Amino acid sequence: MTSQKPFVLRYPVFASTIVLAIVGGVLALSGLEGAARWTISIFALAVAAKESVRMVRSIMKGSWGIDVLAVTAIIATVLVGEYWASVIIVLMFTGGEALEDYAESRAKRELTSLLNNSPQIAHREVTAGATTEDCPVTELALEDVVVVKPGELIPVDGILLSDEATLDESSLTGESIPVERVRGDQVISGSVNGSAAFRMKVTARAEDSQYQRIVALVTEAAESKAPFVRLADRYAVPFTAVAYVLAITAWVMSGNPTHFAEVLVVATPCPLIIAAPVAFIAGMSRAARHGIIVKNGGTLEKLARIKTVAFDKTGTLTHGQPVLSSVVSVGVVDENELVRLAAIAEQYSAHTLAQSIVQGARLRSLTVTPCEDVVETTAAGLTANIEGHTVVVGKYSFIAQQDPAAVRVDIAAGELAVYVAIDGKFAGALLLRDELRADAPDTLTWLSLLGITHTLMLTGDGKVTAEHVAKSLGVTNVQAECLPLDKVRAVEAVTDRPVMMVGDGVNDAPVLAAADVGVAMGARGSTAASESADVVIMKDDLHRVARAIEIGQQTIRIALQSIWIGISLSLILMILATFGLIPAVVGAGFQEVIDVVAILNALRALGTSRWLARLHLAQRSVQPQQSSV
DSSP states (O other): OOOOSOHHHHSHHHHHHHHHHHHHHHHHHTTOHHHHHHHHHHHHHHHHHHHHHHHHHHHHTTOOOTHHHHHHHHHHHHHTTOHHHHHHHHHHHHHHHHHHHHHHHHHTHHHHHHHHTOOOEEEEEEETTTEEEEEEGGGOOTTOEEEEOTTOBOOSOEEEOSSEEEEEOHHHHOOOSOEEEETTOEEOTTOEEOSSOEEEEEOSOGGGSHHHHHHHHHHHHHHOOOHHHHHHHHHHHHHHHHHHHHHHHHHHHHSOHHHHHHHHHTOOOTHHHHHHHHHHHHHHHHHHHTTEEEOOHHHHHHHHTOOEEEEEIIIIIBOSSOEEEEEEEOSSSOHHHHHHHHHHHHTTOOSTTHHHHHHHHHHTTOOOOOOEEEEEETTTEEEEEETTEEEEEEOHHHHHHHOTTOOOOOOOTTEEEEEEEETTEEEEEEEEEOBBOTTHHHHHHHHHHTTOOEEEEEOSSOHHHHHHHHHHHTOSEEEOSOOHHHHHHHHHTOOSOSEEEEEOSGGGHHHHHHSSEEEEETTTSOHHHHHHOSEEEOSSOTHHHHHHHHHHHHHHHHHHHHHHHHHHHHHHHHHHHHTTOSOHHHHHHHHHHHHHHHHHHHGGGGSOOHHHHHHHHHHHTSOOOOOBO
């Protein structure tokens, strides 16, 4: 963030330049032209000497920037007596830092808002439901009970103890619509409470909570320097050579060294120094506004060039939690009764499918009542006494032990059957499947519109299920039954690069780190995945994967535009100056205009272009598809 020191202390050389220009003007108007010339010339040469030291150090490190042109232009204008042109060049050169700070503060508005709003104080309960004490967020311990007042930020991650709460999670997810939470729900640090106070139990310390993780990611993003800035310096090498050729040509053609200085005055394109990094910061800021944390500017450049996108399946392309899709009853009881009895038995199980069955019963408005004598057999199923009936739920082999007449039911690719027996009789089966995310088909279509023709799915699931998902979405390649190391090798083997990998689980962390750009679905993913990734999606929205690529493409395009605007306009002015058509003072003024135009163009990376608006319109024309696996 911009320092709060006084302007003069932040930019002493720039401030001194303004003062010396005023003093020189007063001396000139007082008839002391010689004193004005010597005052300004000595100051300009001092600045040139200071910049020369930095320039030599950069050259010794192998970095050839445009400082060479600026220093040469200052010295040349002083030597030919164009001291007003020299002070304008110094003003432009030293003022670049102040201008860059302003542009960066404008571009980082969304990034810095996260840092400024970091929770600091919490209201911890001293006695249950009675009194509270204020304490630093860092002192909260697990299981502490905290009261969050209306309009306050939730200080740490926790579980809601009150009946309900309305939260604004826009700073975390980019979603502007408030969300409703009920007792037992997870609440995320950094969310803003609505109009009623609520109680919550701490489940994560401050440093482990979601908001602090985001702050750490944003800090890393804000402090990063894009490799593209070094690319801009590479433009300066041929540009400098052309400038010197034109300047020498002007001198030779006219026999007047003043023309040499006039050419170099307009050959100091600060856009190469300022515009490119401003565009990158603006791009990262725009991504943050959409709930996408891009960790560094170099990642933006890679996003713009992505050729292959690889996806994990479970939890990324699918919801990752099976749902009850259909019921097969053989007549012992009807379908709803079969689901009700199975759910009553499964409500006490820790198996991953148990909650899917219970949730399926509730979606059918069935009452899941308590039961007794539940006995679970590891890796097989469970037996429960429900309303005087013995209900057995589990694998086919477990049910067949109860009733040898039990038969397997037909299942489609990606489905799983849970069998049920009642009082020793086979009663039927519950079919579950992991549904495709509703936003998955649209995301694949959007990627295609962005020029991504090669997509890949890497999953630990079986081949039949994986191929069914890939076919449903139009994924061009699929590799099934992958262990974490297999996913890494698959990504390393991709030839159409750069390659992006999208995942959400702990097992995805290695492949996210191995990919050219790793993208973690951080809203539901693991800390390991988020830390290994280059991009973190803070809202559970797959569309934002495509939006990240879109923002990268636009940012790079605008950065290049800004560079070429500065170079092209400077070349035009240099040619005019070669023929003596632009005096040195006028040329210095024109160069300032070029700088402002290039920087304003770079700030366009904060918004959406007409091209992107058309792309969004085309994307929205694709009707959402409901599919399952």
